[in-house]
Amino acid sequence: MRDFTTPNIILSKCIEHDNCRYDGSKINNDFIKTLQSYVNFITVCPETSIGLSTPRDTLRLISKDNTDNFDLVFSKNGDDLTEKMDTFSHSFLKNLCDNDIDGFILKSRSPSCGVKDVKVYKSHGKSPSLPKKGVGLFASKVYEYFPDAVVEDDGRLTNFNIREHFLTKIFTKSEFKNVQKHNSMKSLIDFQSKNKYLLMAHSPGYLKKMGKLTANTQSKDISDIIHEYEIYLNKALSISSKPNRNINMLLHLFGYFSKYLSSSEKAFFLETLEKYNDKKIPFCVPLTMIHSWVMRFENEYLRDQTIFEPFPSELIQTRDSGKMI
Numbered sequence: 083m084r085d086f087t088t089p090n091i092i093l094s095k096c097i098e099h100d101n102c103r104y105d106g107s108k109i110n111n112d113f114i115k116t117l118q119s120y121v122n123f124i125t126v127c128p129e130t131s132i133g134l135s136t137p138r139d140t141l142r143l144i145s146k147d148n149t150d151n152f153d154l155v156f157s158k159n160g161d162d163l164t165e166k167m168d169t170f171s172h173s174f175l176k177n178l179c180d181n182d183i184d185g186f187i188l189k190s191r192s193p194s195c196g197v198k199d200v201k202v203y204k205s206h207g208k209s210p211s212l213p214k215k216g217v218g219l220f221a222s223k224v225y226e227y228f229p230d231a232v233v234e235d236d237g238r239l240t241n242f243n244i245r246e247h248f249l250t251k252i253f254t255k256s257e258f259k260n261v262q263k264h265n266s267m268k269s270l271i272d273f274q275s276k277n278k279y280l281l282m283a284h285s286p287g288y289l290k291k292m293g294k295l296t297a298n299t300q301s302k303d304i305s306d307i308i309h310e311y312e313i314y315l316n317k318a319l320s321i322s323s324k325p326n327r328n329i330n331m332l333l334h335l336f337g338y339f340s341k342y343l344s345s346s347e348k349a350f351f352l353e354t355l356e357k358y359n360d361k362k363i364p365f366c367v368p369l370t371m372i373h374s375w376v377m378r379f380e381n382e383y384l385r386d387q388t389i390f391e392p393f394p395s396e397l398i399q400t401r402d403s404g405k406m407i
């Protein structure tokens with residue numbers, strides 16, 4: 083079991099925390115309930131923070147000129163809250179900039195918090211929604227202030243792959259904060275070494291660039307190297323792992339053990355990889371086989387590889403909505 087650094091996550095308050103939705107309800111969410119033991123949640127309800135009561139009339143995004151300039155208005159009477167919401171979002175997010183924020187989980191489809199796929203209307207009142215979709219007003223400011231943060235909504239996190247990717251990103255980024263705090267070449271090299279196979283699964287190209295940086299052949303300043311490394315890390319982590327990259331990474335790991343294995347064990351592993359490639363079994367099956375060899379052959383270097391536990395295993399939930407929302 084790894085020691086994890088606790089990520090700081092901004093959460094829409096109506097998810098599991100407060101009955102602050104327009105109709106006075108709260109969203110129950112088992113994943114968030116479990117997650118709260120492993121992260122620091124900082125909750126926010128932008129709508130009640132600008133003084134709206136609960137319950138309240140519904141709000142909507144409108145696009146008067148059919149562009150991506152959205153206004154936030156009351157659906158019934160059109161009273162405009164755009165300026166108030168902009169002012170609140172700027173001041174809330176600006177104050178957060180000094181905290182180490184690793185990610186955001188916002189309420190899906192809300193005209194304030196929705197990170198994508200929010201309905202957009204031509205006007206208030208009885209007007210049909212437009213074919214385009216938008217981003218909630220508060221969420222759009224999140225992207226401005228935290229361009230590298232990991233942002234998801236509760237709806238997308240019901241998808242197994244999106245959820246695993248989200249968790250991998252926030253726990254890896256949170257771990258990287260220790261490198262920034264130590265500001266030493268040793269901590270950067272340790273990070274690169276432990277995350278080698280995880281990064282290989284996301285992007286062998288960025289892994290190579292990050293390896294070159296840690297070699298520091300040009301004797302750059304450590305702060306500059308760490309800053310550059312973080313840019314590559316964010317880019318690498320933003321790429322979802324795919325079967326072909328996972329298989330490439332697993333074959334590299336397999337290389338450590340093939341000389342100790344019997345021919346039937348090797349054949350069985352390669353058949354398992356084929357089944358994974360054909361989507362007949364999940365990624366965890368060949369990975370667990372490798373992990374068992376790490377322990378059996380007492381491979382000290384691979385034992386600490388984060389690919390075997392990129393986030394606390396208690397957070398693994400096999401539930402999958404199957405929706406790529």
Ligand code: SF4
Pocket residue numbers: 094095096097102103104126127128129130189192194195
């Ligand atoms: S979606 Fe956002 S603004 Fe709406 S109730 Fe939830 S936290 Fe508040």
